[in-house]
Amino acid sequence: MSSGPGADSAPAPTDDHHDAPLTTFSSLAVRNYRMFFFGSSISNIGTWMQRIAQDWLVHELTGSAAAVGITTALQFLPMLLFGLYGGVLADRFDKRRLLFVTQSSLGLTGLLLGALTITGHVNVYHVYALAFVVGVVTVVDNPTRQTFVADMVGPRLLPNAVSLNSANFHSARLIGPAVAGVLITAVGGGWAFIVNGLSFAAPIVGLMMMRSSELNASLRAPRRKGQLREGLRYVGSRPELLWPIVLVGFIGTFGFNFPVWAIAFTDGVFDAGAGSYGLLNTLMGAGSVVGALLAARRGSRRMRFTFAAAALFSAVLMLSSAAPFFWVYAVLMVPMGLVAMTFQVSSNAGIQLNTDPEMRGRVISLYMMVFLGGTPIGAPVVGWVTDSFGPRVGMASGGAICLLGTMALALVLARIGGLRLRIDLRAGRRALALVPRDPQPVATTA
Structure with a gap:
């Protein structure tokens, strides 16, 4: 396959970008x-x-x-x-x-x-x-x-x-x-x-x-039987991959159902038209762009940041469900798009960085399957709750389920990692923090 003029004569990859400070558009x-x-x-x-x-x-x-x-x-x-x-x-x-x-x-x-x-x-x-x-x-x-x-x-x-x-x-x-x-x-x-x-x-x-000599060579998995099962076992044996993927599936199933709630609020709560529904989608799209650019500048790969973004997204869902006027609901679409995109970006990057290169394709395909597959499965459930109990209850319950699920998975990971939640209400101290569990006293003999 031709790689264009100069593809093979280009210099080998260097570390020119490794010491430069990270900016929003560093990858460009x-x-x-x-x-x-x-x-x-x-x-x-x-x-x-x-x-x-x-x-x-x-x-x-x-x-x-x-x-x-x-x-x-x-x-x-x-x-x-x-x-x-x-x-x-x-x-x-x-x-x-x-x-x-x-x-x-x-x-x-x-x-x-x-x-x-x-x-x-x-x-x-x-x-x-x-x-x-x-x-x-x-x-x-x-x-x-x-x-x-x-x-x-x-x-x-x-x-x-x-x-x-x-x-x-x-x-x-x-x-x-x-x-x-x-x-x-x-x-x-x-x-x-x-x-x-x-x-x-x-x-x-x-x-x-593209210049092929400037690509970072990754190991290719040899053709053999059982590669799909190998990928599943690989994820199952690594908590830093398994539980974030479970979280992505949970949020995708019960939280990423904006069209169901947005159209229900537009028509059923605020008695607005199709133009207003289009405006909500535009504002959410604008928030998503801002969230992606902020994530690009921050470059966080820490799992706790992903879980914090999921919790914040859940909170914005619940807050939006109580919006008294259409303009308040519309304004909240911007932070909703922002935190939703922050969650997506941080989970995607964290999972890729914690995966060995030769397994990355199978792991990211599982991530995408769970994420994209969860939404159409959850949409009928969310839609039924919204139709039966009203848009406000439907959206608030979606946010509450996401928040409870995020907290439960965070506690599971904390337990696996030997951490505990510390609550400190003193001035100048972090109110909530994960800290190592107190070591068990060592028994001594006389």
């Missing part, structure tokens, strides 16, 4: 990551365009909200069924070559759906089938793309790069839907699919322009 000083970042910026806008246009197309074809839900479910289903196998492939094969294949495949699905729509031959089953294909490709693309970041920037800059990737994705969320809306109105949704398909040329060119 790494040339390979810079190529990756700007290519992803363009394709992310296209991805958000396709999401909006695809939902609109299904609604036009069927007039059914359930059909829109089926489309989303088909796109997530492969991750639930085959997610761990994607991690095995990411560990086994060259990540850059895999990304060439996955990014090209995603681009082709967009072009095909666009051609079917523009020519008037599309039906809902075409959309269902292509949504499922996108989900299958994503099973491989997601862990490969996530773990390839470490190959580009190394362990020191990994939290920063993960944060910038999240900021990149959510910044596109502020642009893509608006552009899709203009295209759908002006020339039809088919052209939004075409633009998305063409947008994948940007990351493919970025991959071609």
